[in-house]
Each structure stands twice: as structure tokens, then as C-alpha cells.
Amino acid sequence: MRITHKCLVAVLVATIFVPHVSAAQQVPTIYLYVNDFVGVLTTDEIATLDEICYELDRYNSDELAIVVVNTTLPLGIDVFSTETFQANGVGKEGLDNGVMILVSTDEALWRIEVGYGLEGILNDAKAGAIGRDYLEPYLSQEDYYAGIFYAVSAIIDVLTSDPGQPSGNKYPLFGYHIDWWEVATVITVFIVIAALTRGRILFWIGGVLTRGRFGGGRSGGGGARGRF
Amino acid sequence: MKLSKPMLIGLILAIVLLILTAWIVVAYNSLVSSEQKVEAQWAQVENQYQRKIDLIPNLVNVTSQYTQFEKSTLENITALRTQWLSDLTSAERLNTSLTLDGQINALVLAYYSAENYPTLSSIPLVAGLMDELAGTENRIATERMRYNEDVRDYNTKVKRFPSNIIAGMFGFDEKEYYNPPL
Numbered sequence: 001m002r003i004t005h006k007c008l009v010a011v012l013v014a015t016i017f018v019p020h021v022s023a024a025q026q027v028p029t030i031y032l033y034v035n036d037f038v039g040v041l042t043t044d045e046i047a048t049l050d051e052i053c054y055e056l057d058r059y060n061s062d063e064l065a066i067v068v069v070n071t072t073l074p075l076g077i078d079v080f081s082t083e084t085f086q087a088n089g090v091g092k093e094g095l096d097n098g099v100m101i102l103v104s105t106d107e108a109l110w111r112i113e114v115g116y117g118l119e120g121i122l123n124d125a126k127a128g129a130i131g132r133d134y135l136e137p138y139l140s141q142e143d144y145y146a147g148i149f150y151a152v153s154a155i156i157d158v159l160t161s162d163p164g165q166p167s168g169n170k171y172p173l174f175g176y177h178i179d180w181w182e183v184a185t186v187i188t189v190f191i192v193i194a195a196l197t198r199g200r201i202l203f204w205i206g207g208v209l210t211r212g213r214f215g216g217g218r219s220g221g222g223g224a225r226g227r228f
Numbered sequence: 229m230k231l232s233k234p235m236l237i238g239l240i241l242a243i244v245l246l247i248l249t250a251w252i253v254v255a256y257n258s259l260v261s262s263e264q265k266v267e268a269q270w271a272q273v274e275n276q277y278q279r280k281i282d283l284i285p286n287l288v289n290v291t292s293q294y295t296q297f298e299k300s301t302l303e304n305i306t307a308l309r310t311q312w313l314s315d316l317t318s319a320e321r322l323n324t325s326l327t328l329d330g331q332i333n334a335l336v337l338a339y340y341s342a343e344n345y346p347t348l349s350s351i352p353l354v355a356g357l358m359d360e361l362a363g364t365e366n367r368i369a370t371e372r373m374r375y376n377e378d379v380r381d382y383n384t385k386v387k388r389f390p391s392n393i394i395a396g397m398f399g400f401d402e403k404e405y406y407n408p409p410l
Binding site: 126223 | 272352355356357358359360362363364366367369370371373
């Protein structure tokens with residue numbers, strides 16, 4: 001009976017530590033706002049970009065994601081970009097106001113993915129122009145920060161200059177996001193274990209507190225890409 | 229009140245019948261929802277094709293000003309567009325679209341071979357149009373992919389037991405995937 005108890009505890013506790021993986025295809029899980037999977041940006045640079053994107057979010061609720069990866073193979077940059085965008089829901093649900101800058105360092109490709117809601121003001125031609133004028137010159141010199149920074153500024157210019165966009169963000173912004181399902185699971189597990197072991201348990205907080213997630217926006221595959 | 233045996237059997241039968249009916253309703257509605265999703269998604273695919281067709285006149289207008297640029301290809305493209313608009317069946321439109329793709333690809337290739345048209349690639353209008361064309365192709369690919377996913381979900385319901393019984397009863401047929409020949 002004791003052995004069964006311990007096994008049960010072990011299994012239940014292990015499930016708390018299941019890492020978050022985006023469903024289906026092999027696309028990464030991304031968080032607000034800068035996701036450097038390669039390590040080309042310093043902590044300070046990431047902090048500055050995060051800050052800028054946060055301000056944009058606060059200003060008109062647009063979500064600007066920045067993702068740097070080694071490679072987008074085997075999916076290819078277009079499919080990888082759209083799938084990552086959709087799986088992580090960049091942009092607010094209903095508004096679909098998300099933009100994602102994707103840089104693939106090994107392939108030397110960039111892509112700006114634009115959500116449904118912003119296709120009107122940030123059309124393919126503008127996205128392409130921003131990529132060619134701001135990303136390419138710097139990325140080809142391996143100055144990733146400069147390229148991304150100028151591209152972000154240019155995109156924000158376009159997004160904030162349109163009078164049709166809502167100003168002010170009525171959505172509550174969380175730097176950290178509380179995953180209520182995790183909380184419920186942990187509490188249930190706690191109660192079950194407490195009942196089984198008559199109070200002798202350890203309490204893990206585990207995956208309850210994670211970095212903030214995006215709002216659930218969608219993309220139809222719009223945007224532009226290029227080589228650097 | 230004590231239930232007599234026949235009444236008890238009657239009650240059980242009634243409950244079973246109720247559950248059966250409920251299941252039929254749920255299964256049928258699920259099939260209907262899936263089918264609607266597929267059809268709505270198909271409309272999206274056609275939408276993107278239309279968007280591509282709409283871009284053509286602009287493309288021809290802007291690039292034909294640079295008179296040396298691929299004149300015969302541009303004429304082909306205009307003719308194919310007219311044909312696309314007058315095509316009636318899905319199959320015809322698909323064929324025309326594929327031929328059109330070939331011509332557009334030839335155009336884009338010529339555009340990007342900078343030695344032939346060194347000035348062309350630096351013209352923002354043309355670059356923008358090329359972006360729009362590439363973007364539209366990507367949108368078509370995305371919507372097609374989503375269409376195929378929806379078809380897969382629908383077909384699974386139509387073929388899986390026990391919902392295949394309902395599908396057979398009410399005439400829900402398997403749908404075809406969208407896989408144009410390369």
C-alpha cells in the first residue's frame with residue numbers, strides 16, 4: 001500500500017512539470033515580446049525591445065512579437081512563421097492585431113508576418129519595404145539588434161499613424177500570466193495527495209507562474225519576406 | 229408507488245430511446261458543423277485566388293511602362309486573367325490558374341535577375357507589387373492548408389464509427405482534398 005502511494009504521488013507531481021509545447025507542428029512557444037532562441041541579443045537589448053513593444057501594446061493593444069531562430073526547416077520560413085503566429089495567438093483575440101518579426105540566422109532569411117486585423121495598414125508592400133530598408137542592411141552585417149530595432153520603430157510608426165486604430169488599451173496587461181488550469185490541477189493534486197498521505201506532502205508551485213502569453217490573434221499568411 | 233414489471237421495462241425503453249435520439253441529434257449536428265466549416269474555408273481559398281486576379285491589372289500597368297520588360301509575358305498574363313474570369317467550373321479555373329502561375333513565375337524570375345533589368349528592382353512600386361504577389365501566393369497556400377485540415381476533420385467524422393451510420397443515413401459524403409497537380 002505504501003509503494004502504491006509513493007508511485008501515485010510521483011506520477012501526479014511529475015505531471016505538474018510537463019513543459020509547455022505548442023500543439024501539432026514543431027513550432028516554438030513564444031512569450032511576450034522578444035524571443036531570442038539563438039542568443040544574438042544581449043539582455044539589455046532584449047529589455048529595451050521588450051519595453052518598446054510593451055508601450056505599443058499599452059498604446060493601442062497591438063502585439064509585436066520578435067522571434068530569432070536558427071532555422072525554420074523543415075517547415076520553411078513561410079509555414080513556420082504562420083504556424084508560430086497562429087499557435088501562439090499573436091494579437092488580441094477578435095482584433096487579430098498582431099505582427100511578428102522572424103529572423104532565421106542560419107538561413108539568412110527574415111519575415112514579417114502580419115495578422116488579419118493589421119493587413120489594411122501594414123500591407124505586404126509596406127512590410128517588404130520595411131524589411132528591405134531596415135532589416136536587410138543591418139542583418140547582413142550580423143548587427144541583429146540594429147536591424148530589429150529600426151524595423152520595430154518603422155513598424156510602430158505605421159501602426160500608430162493610422163487614425164482608424166483604437167487608442168488606449170482596455171485590455172489588462174499582465175507581465176506575468178497565471179495559468180488557472182495549472183492552479184486548479186495543483187490544488188486538486190494537493191488535496192488528493194494530502195488525503196492519501198494524511199498531510200505529509202511537499203508543495204510545489206511548479207508551472208503556475210509563467211511569462212505572459214499572447215492574446216489569441218490570427219494571421220492569414222500576409223506579410224513579406226526576404227534574404228539578407 | 230410501486231412500479232410493476234411492465235411499467236419498469238417501459239420506463240427503461242423510454243430512457244434508452246431518449247439517449248439514442250439525443251446521440252443522433254448530437255452526431256448529426258456535429259457533421260453539419262464540420263461541413264459548414266469546410267465550405268466556409270473553401271470560400272476563403274477562392275477569396276485569395278480572386279485577390280491574386282485583382283492584383284494582375286495593376287502589375288501589368290506598372291511594369292508595362294518599362295517597355296522592354298517581358299512584353300509577351302505580360303500579354304499572356306492579361307489574356308489568362310480574362311479567361312479566368314470567364315471560366316465556369318472549378319476545374320477550368322484551376323487549370324487557368326496554374327498556367328497563370330507559370331507566367332507570373334517567369335515574370336518574377338525575370339524581375340529578380342538584376343543583370344537584365346538593373347533599374348527595375350530599385351523601383352519601389354514594382355518591389356511593392358512583387359511583395360503583394362508573393363504575399364497573396366502565401367495566403368493562398370495558407371488557406372489551402374487550412375481547407376485540407378478542415379476536410380480531414382470532416383472526413384474522419386464521416387468515416388469513423390459510429391458517426392458513419394449517421395453520415396450514411398443523412399447523405400454526408402466524403403470530400404476531396406485540395407491537391408492541385410504540381
